[in-house]
Amino acid sequence: MSVISSENVNAIIRKTLSLVNPKIIAHGEITGYILYKMLEYENLYSEQELVDYTMLGILHDIGIYKEENVKDVVDFETKNLWTHSIYGFLFLKYLSPMGEKAEIVLYHHLDFNRYPLINSKYMHIIECLNLADKMDTFMHMKNAEMPPDYFSRYRDIAFSGRALDLFFRAERVFHITEKLAGDAYQEELNRLLSKQVFSEKYKKGFLEMLVYTIDFRSEHTVVHTMSTVNFAEQLGRLMRISGVELRNLYYGALLHDIGKLCIPLNILESSGRLSEEEMKVMKAHVRITEMILEGIVDDDVLQIAVRHHEKLDGSGYHKGLTEAELTLPQQIVAVADILSALYGKRSYKEAFDSEKIKAILNSDASNHKISQKVVDCLMMNYDSVIANYEAKKEATVGLYLKIKEQYTEMSKMFEKFNR
Numbered sequence: 001m002s003v004i005s006s007e008n009v010n011a012i013i014r015k016t017l018s019l020v021n022p023k024i025i026a027h028g029e030i031t032g033y034i035l036y037k038m039l040e041y042e043n044l045y046s047e048q049e050l051v052d053y054t055m056l057g058i059l060h061d062i063g064i065y066k067e068e069n070v071k072d073v074v075d076f077e078t079k080n081l082w083t084h085s086i087y088g089f090l091f092l093k094y095l096s097p098m099g100e101k102a103e104i105v106l107y108h109h110l111d112f113n114r115y116p117l118i119n120s121k122y123m124h125i126i127e128c129l130n131l132a133d134k135m136d137t138f139m140h141m142k143n144a145e146m147p148p149d150y151f152s153r154y155r156d157i158a159f160s161g162r163a164l165d166l167f168f169r170a171e172r173v174f175h176i177t178e179k180l181a182g183d184a185y186q187e188e189l190n191r192l193l194s195k196q197v198f199s200e201k202y203k204k205g206f207l208e209m210l211v212y213t214i215d216f217r218s219e220h221t222v223v224h225t226m227s228t229v230n231f232a233e234q235l236g237r238l239m240r241i242s243g244v245e246l247r248n249l250y251y252g253a254l255l256h257d258i259g260k261l262c263i264p265l266n267i268l269e270s271s272g273r274l275s276e277e278e279m280k281v282m283k284a285h286v287r288i289t290e291m292i293l294e295g296i297v298d299d300d301v302l303q304i305a306v307r308h309h310e311k312l313d314g315s316g317y318h319k320g321l322t323e324a325e326l327t328l329p330q331q332i333v334a335v336a337d338i339l340s341a342l343y344g345k346r347s348y349k350e351a352f353d354s355e356k357i358k359a360i361l362n363s364d365a366s367n368h369k370i371s372q373k374v375v376d377c378l379m380m381n382y383d384s385v386i387a388n389y390e391a392k393k394e395a396t397v398g399l400y401l402k403i404k405e406q407y408t409e410m411s412k413m414f415e416k417f418n419r
């Protein structure tokens with residue numbers, strides 16, 4: 001059995017991103033659908049290509065999730081065009097399984113009359129996505145920034161006339177706007193995306209992209225997730241976990257804090273001790289994680305993810321389970337989570353030295369909060385666990401820094417496109 005079905009890859013993306021802002025994902029799905037129907041009409045693409053382009057259509061505004069306060073769709077689509085285009089491009093390029101096609105998203109706001117300035121083998125998909133995006137913006141936000149005669153007035157200036165003609169041909173055959181008025185388009189999207197059997201690698205890529213894109217709001221959270229995954233995997237191997245169980249451990253650790261997407265940044269990045277009220281909000285991330293993953297991922301993965309704050313003596317949250325109810329992988333992620341928090345630099349603390357970390361973990365174990373067996377195993381291998389993590393950190397945390405760096409560079413490069 002796989003961790004997540006192909007169908008549920010789309011479901012988890014929708015569920016997660018809706019929690020941050022339902023308007024953006026709704027806009028993404030409509031845009032993705034319009035793009036899909038335009039390309040389907042042309043009948044030039046393989047099924048995999050159609051799925052990839054539709055996915056890119058759905059995710060074209062994913063760069064917006066970098067912003068803390070996502071307000072109105074009109075707001076982000078008319079101002080700061082390049083901020084979210086560049087972030088979206090970088091997320092998709094480095095974090096998704098569709099990296100090679102990510103430039104389609106980079107140029108989704110580029111005006112048609114500037115196309116000669118760029119060079120991409122995806123020019124046609126770019127002009128179609130640009131139009132699909134504008135179509136939805138036009139249909140839903142007529143009264144905002146778009147003049148009513150937009151499509152006649154700005155033909156071949158702001159958008160491609162060829163793409164518009166294609167849209168109308170597809171509209172005559174597929175009745176796109178009619179489908180969009182009801183819910184029929186969502187079923188059709190689901191059908192397309194589930195028909196395609198994603199490889200395990202493709203699905204893993206999407207889950208990682210989702211987690212890291214969301215975590216990107218807060219540097220501490222990204223680094224924390226990455227190191228928890230790494231520590232849990234290492235401890236799992238050391239404790240002779242293998243096969244499906246090890247795979248579940250990996251996904252459980254990867255998804256364990258996904259619910260933090262609903263926690264405000266001022267709490268995630270708080271530099272002081274959290275007040276009681278703030279702590280309550282913070283603790284809610286476990287329930288949110290449960291809500292997101294329920295019915296979507298394998299149940300073993302779900303349970304590993306949502307039990308990382310349980311304590312062996314029953315004093316943890318959110319269920320207050322006890323040792324007998326907690327499996328070894330669940331106990332491992334609980335230890336990996338604490339180790340990651342102690343080892344990493346957090347907003348409220350500097351990194352601790354190894355003596356202090358060991359002392360805290362040992363005392364937690366002897367107080368029957370976390371597994372003595374897991375802690376013993378960690379103590380015996382402490383230096384190599386840390387060394388392995390440090391060696392692999394480049395590939396993960398380094399990627400995060402690279403994205404930030406490239407963002408700054410590209411923003412300068414793209415200044416010339418600003419009106």
Ligand SMILES: [Fe+2]
Binds near residue numbers: 060
């Ligand atoms: Fe956009």
Ligand SMILES: [Fe+2]
Binds near residue numbers: 027060133
């Ligand atoms: Fe958009």
Ligand SMILES: [Fe+2]
Binds near residue numbers: 256257285
């Ligand atoms: Fe947590």
